[in-house]
Amino acid sequence: MKSSFILAAAALAVQQVAGHATFQDLWVNGVDEICTLFSQQRMWTDSAFTKAIVSGCNVNGLTGVAHKCVVPAGSTVAVEMHQQPGDRTCATDAIGGDHYGPVQVYLTKVADATTADGSTGWFKIFEDTWSAVAGASTGSDDNWGTKDLNTCCGKMAVKIPSDIPSGDYLLRAEVIALHVAGQLDGAQFYMSCYQITVTGGGSASPPTVLLPGAYSANDPGILINIYQTMTTYVVPGPSVYSGGLIKTAGAACSGVETVTTTGPAYTGGGAVATSSTGKPSSGTTVVTTLKTTTSVVKASTSTSAPATSTKAPSGCTAAKYAQCGGTGFTGCTTCAAGSTCSAVSPPYYSQCV
Incomplete structure (x- = not known):
């Protein structure tokens, strides 16, 4: 009989939520393990690129929680993203507002996932x-x-390589939204880190990169205007390890991505995962969790403290598809001829369309 799983809660600092979307859940071999924590989401500026990428888990993501999710080597997990915590329906886009971009997943081997800060190689x-x-x-x-995330009800199936060593890892799920990436610092990073323990592994030693170090704000896959005809896309970061998986964008959903029956909606407190019947399972208690924060960050090479807000220059105009408004925005609010400033993710983000 399937063991019951208890959700671990974490005390997170209260921050202004920047809307958009959060990674909320983890599936293991087709089973909804509710392996998650409530995730606050924030928009960072100026030094955000360094802060966001330094650990791969970002700011509060540096602080672990007490528990881990057990994942067999060679198994398929699925990270699950939705626009709001607890909203796991397929009727709503996983990430809306024309936030088009790549979905990527990394692992880093650590001594103890509950205390790791992500400074090890990914x-x-x-x-x-x-x-x-x-x-x-x-x-x-x-x-x-x-x-594809939207098409597949917010789920993305990810293969855990069968040959990696057993032990603790941080699993980093990432979306890079490119809807305003035609301007420097326009790319937005959405990420969460899951604390997992891999069992039944091998002895492979995949090459790694450090975060920061793997990305630059000027990378062609990060600084890019997607509102022009594209013939190629240069994927940010290293190549996928041979034991992993490259999914072709636009391919049909499969496996857990087609599952529409989920466990109970997560609301930020504790919860017990359900069996396939939808009733709490009995048996040995196993504790699972996700490592703290999902964040939205804007790429930047600056390492200085956030700059003081200033007003937009008088008479300036924002180009079509550029940002023109939103909470904390200080740039041009008038759109170039032929476009109108429209709220894409109110009140946090508006764009000239």
């Missing part, structure tokens, strides 16, 4: 990025990993 085990659509006039009409 290797990529999954990517679902971009593919062209015949006749598309701009890249926004092409296939993207985030569109």
Whole structure:
């Protein structure tokens, strides 16, 4: 009989929520393990690129919690993203607002996932990025990993390599939204780190990269205008490890991605995972969890403290598809001729469309 799983709660600092979307859950071999914690989401500026990428888990993500999720080597897990905590329906986009971009997953081997800070080397085990659509006039009409997330009810199936050593890991799920990435610092990173323990592994030693170090704000896959005809997309970061999985953007959902019956909606407190019957299982108690924070961050190479807000220059205009408003925004609010400032994710983000 399936063991029951108890959700671990964490005390997170109260921050202004920046909307958009959060990774909320983890599935293991088709079973909804509710392996998650409530995730606050924040928009950072100026030094955000360094803060966001330094640990791979970001700011509060540096602080672990007490428990881990057990994942057999060679198994398939699925990270699950939705626009609001607790909203796990398929009727709502996993990530809306035309936030098109790649979905990537990394692992880092650590001594203890509950105390690790993500400063160890990372290797990529999954990517679902971009593919062209015949006749598309701009890249926004092409296939993207985030569109697949929406199509597959917020789920993305990820293979855990069968040959990696047993032990503790941080699993980092990442979306890079490129809807305003045509301007420097426009790319937005959404990420969460799950604390997992891999069992039944091998002895492989995948090459790793450090975060920061793997990305630059000027990388062609991070600084890119997707509102033009695209013939290629340069995926940020290292290549996927040979034991991982590359999903072709636009491919049909499969496996756990097609499952529409989930466990109970997560509300930020504790919960017990359910069996396939929808009733709490009995048996040995096993505790599972996700490592703290999902965040939205804006890429930046600056390492200085956040700059003081200033007013937009008088008479300036924002180009079509550029940001033109939102909470804390200080840039141009008037759109160039032929476009109108429209709230994409009110009140946090508006764009010239």
